[in-house]
Amino acid sequence: MPETTRLCAVEDCGGEHEARGVEPGLELCGWHLDRLRRDLEVTPLLVRWLSLHTIPSGGGAEPVSGSREPAAPVRLDVLSMLLPGAVHPPPDDEDQVGPPSIPSTLAAWVWQVCEERGLAGPERWDDVPQLTGWLLPHLEWCAARPWADQLCTEIAALRRCTHALVPWKVHRTEKIGVPCPTCDLQALAQIAGEEYIECDERVGGCGRLMRAEEYSAYVAALARATPESAA
Structure with missing residues (x-):
């Protein structure tokens, strides 16, 4: 019998059409691997862009949701992406809100690779350029892991959330x-x-x-x- 072509593990691969095929041993198609590389490479740029937009438009303060605390003079949604914090909301946790933290998301995946490959991580685990630079050389290896689709989805979410918070x-x-x-x-x-x-x-x-x-x-x-x- 002819060998069945394995398909990309990313849930929405191919959109309305059939998911794209993958190279032997990989979980990601070339299309998604290219996007994973692009999305990872631009994370330092996302941080610089968000850092320029921490003050609410017009200089007004932002209300603290669900609290009687005085309005915050900064954009809390932007800070939540810039500072260590949530990686992604658990699917059954309705109280977890807000965009993901860029440094924490990257650090979680660097730690995953370190654990599985027996490697030491970067010197600074809160530095986005260091985390990005450390992870990029391992993308081909990551694309063969059973969690490659989750990595692709979470890294893509960083760019998508940044563009949603501060449109480009x-x-x-x-x-x-x-x-x-x-x-x-x-x-x-x-x-x-x-x-x-x-x-x-x-x-x-x-x-x-x-x-x-x-x-x-x-x-x-x-x-x-x-x-x-x-x-």
Whole structure:
């Protein structure tokens, strides 16, 4: 009998279509592994961005939910992501609210890898660049672990929650006139400060990710083929 292709372990892989296949020994498809790498690489950028938005818009104080305490002069939702704290709410804990902590989420996964591989962790367990830099070289190994889908989901949530708390819409550049090399749709865009260009699924794109150098080479190839092509 022909060997059955194993599918990506991430729950929503493929959307309305069948989940993508994986390479032998892996739990994540290439599409999700690329996103895991991107989402992990940008975590220091997320911290810098959130740090600039700890004061409520307009300088007003933020009420403390469910408390008679005076209003806080800072954004508690932003601080909850910047400071050590909750990693992710347990599914049966309705009282656990608020976005996840970036340093605690990263530290939990670094600890997981340290435990399973018998390694020493970074010098500082509360330093996001150190945690990120430590974890990145282990992603291929992580992609083969039975918890790879949970890792992918939790790291993706850090970027998604940051963008929800402090939207980056005005810092998004659309690559007008340049079609995606995979789906041919003109949906390529780049978030300020990020190295990656993405075919935006929110406007019907395929989700293709390209690093800046790959995109530059692609645009140069388009220009050689069609000199009038947009750069």
